[in-house]
Amino acid sequence: MRLVLGSGSPRRRELLAQIGVVPDAILPPDIDETPFKSEAPRAYAERLAREKALAVNAPDALILCADTVVSVGTRILGKPDDAAEAVAFLTLLSGRRHRVMTAVALRQGETLRTRIVTTQVRMKPLSDAEISAYIRSGEWQGKAGGYAIQGIGAAFVPWISGSYSNVVGLPLTETANLLTSAGYQVSYEGVPA
Template identity: 45%
Template sequence: MARLILASGSPRRAELLEQLELDFDVSSADIDETLKLGECAETYVKRVAYEKAKSVAQQFHDCIVLAADTCISLDGSIIGKPQSKEHAFHIWQALSGRQHDVLSGVCVVAENEMYECVVKTQVTFQELSQSDMESYWQTGEPLDKAGAYAIQGIAAKYIPSIKGSYTNVVGLPLYETVKLLKAVKALN
């Protein structure tokens, strides 16, 4: 079987992939992840996952490359990582008491084959008080997280429900990833 490369520096994606008990190496893709004018969330995550996989596949011939990209969408707008405390509070005020979408594009490239998918999960946040936001910010967890939260961490206490894949919200939808890896014979 060909060597599997995870085209991501995300420790959360590596941890999720380890749950599948696969041997893999990690190689971060160095690509421009800038949102293109008029690009919707679904198109964006699909494009970025493909570009990550393609970039790493060019470095590692005869390997299977798995890449993913995840974003949060609210009312059609992509919500990124917080740039400051004020930005995080602005994000949480927008998410508070509402449902938003978490979308992941997943792409697997092997030799001349390429398989991809986009997975969407709906996440509902409770109403967040100023005290909730201040307390959560102080944990340090929101830094470097899309939407300024980590569902697998402290933020879980603010999320009464999700509809769809939990692992998608963490950063790699495992069920769909397994299907793609089976398509390239990386799994039985």
């Protein structure tokens, strides 16, 4: 059974490799990721994951897509467009709890299954100097909420409640369950070195 990953994210490929899953193809879809007016963060993440899965053209393959959203209350923090927006995101997150939601969609023919996972995250209070140094690192680029918990950004996060892999970009337990329910073999031995 062929598996197509509808994501260009290296982090998602690395996470899949942890459970012995190596996609046969990588086909990132090109969709409009603009939130609808007043769209709730959870609904937004699920809609994007579904739209991505439906946009990938790979007949006779399992298509796996995901979308990760950071939110403070009902405000959605996507991937910052530039350094100024990343500063604004980090300033907003500083010293506060926020939610990271990843919606996972698996398409098999006409069947589309989805799962959504929410993790609570608390960011420590950040100084202007810490924010400036982080922006200079460039790690914020392409990351929902403007930070990477698996990188330098880990120093900013003293507490999470829920799935760590979800915050990185793909909740592995739920993803493995979706794949096995579709008949795809997941190896818990990892990928040979």
